[in-house]
Amino acid sequence: MPLLTAKGLSKAFGDTVILEDAELHLRQGEKVGLLGVNGSGKSTILRLLAGIDEFDAGELAWRSGTTRTWLPQNPELDPNWTLEQVAIAGVNRSRAGLEGYERELVAHRLLSEVGVQQPQCLVSAASGGTGRRAALAGALLQEPDLLLLDEPTNHLDVETVEWLEAWLRRFAGAVVLITHDRYFLEQVVDRIIEVRRGQLWSFPGTFGTYLQRRLELEAQEARAEAGRKRRLKEELEWLRRSPKARTTKQKARVQRAEGLMDSDYAAREEISLNIYQGRRLGKTILEAKELSAGYDGPEDQIAVVQDLQLTLAKGWRVGIVGPNGAGKT
Numbered sequence: 496m497p498l499l500t501a502k503g504l505s506k507a508f509g510d511t512v513i514l515e516d517a518e519l520h521l522r523q524g525e526k527v528g529l530l531g532v533n534g535s536g537k538s539t540i541l542r543l544l545a546g547i548d549e550f551d552a553g554e555l556a557w558r559s560g561t562t563r564t565w566l567p568q569n570p571e572l573d574p575n576w577t578l579e580q581v582a583i584a585g586v587n588r589s590r591a592g593l594e595g596y597e598r599e600l601v602a603h604r605l606l607s608e609v610g611v612q613q614p615q616c617l618v619s620a621a622s623g624g625t626g627r628r629a630a631l632a633g634a635l636l637q638e639p640d641l642l643l644l645d646e647p648t649n650h651l652d653v654e655t656v657e658w659l660e661a662w663l664r665r666f667a668g669a670v671v672l673i674t675h676d677r678y679f680l681e682q683v684v685d686r687i688i689e690v691r692r693g694q695l696w697s698f699p700g701t702f703g704t705y706l707q708r709r710l711e712l713e714a715q716e717a718r719a720e721a722g723r724k725r726r727l728k729e730e731l732e733w734l735r736r737s738p739k740a741r742t743t744k745q746k747a748r749v750q751r752a753e754g755l756m757d758s759d760y761a762a763r764e765e766i767s768l769n770i771y772q773g774r775r776l777g778k779t780i781l782e783a784k785e786l787s788a789g790y791d792g793p794e795d796q797i798a799v800v801q802d803l804q805l806t807l808a809k810g811w812r813v814g815i816v817g818p819n820g821a822g823k824t
Contacts, residue, residue, distance in 0.1 A: 585633030
């Protein structure tokens, strides 16, 4: 059943075009991954679908009564609320019709599932990752027709990510999500929409299916571009040999050459960067001794690290791991 049918969608910020006369169709219950290069406007599109921002142009036909919930990368939470209140606010927006005590039970259960162990903790006293997990719980508890998630796996450990995968697969509503976790995409989505050149390109299937189809399209474009360059070379050689283009036939050839030069593939910009080569650094990038850091808890100061000794050397790739709330961020 269609949830959204939209056409003629356009959005730009000055000279930066996000969408230009694009189409979008969403069905009830489908799980969609939104992909695109950095800066292509993925987060902007979620805001537009959530109704936070408006399209510059376009026609949107939502199914009557459609509810939408948007979880941004960095949700703004009331610092005076407890994490429990964040989750209960989500339950209050749902259509479940629960009693007061039932709402608390549901909120506590889901907070526990996403790794929030102290629901009575104030948002202002919780770590950024813990606050975002509470916001995730609040968004899921709303159970809308359309759930819009921007990097939902950020700040989640492996066990919680696997739990979220299973929850979204069971979820009856539609989901549009942005994530850099390709394995998460493979497990959850049944369609990929790619933001490219102001259009929304739809690829039914998993992330793996998308990759295969994308490679095929790139090969087709490369062959088309090779043919365009060959024809352009022929036309340019003709122009150099021929007298001034005065006849209708000659003018047509000139116009054809101009069209070849103005093709969409040829319009892709090639950027050259001149990078300053400074003084070569030694092997050690950072050396730190006796570092301590923490934050104010509900009662006492909570230490994240104490007397940390740390050395970072050129070329190292360092991963920071730890349980939820340990202070990785």
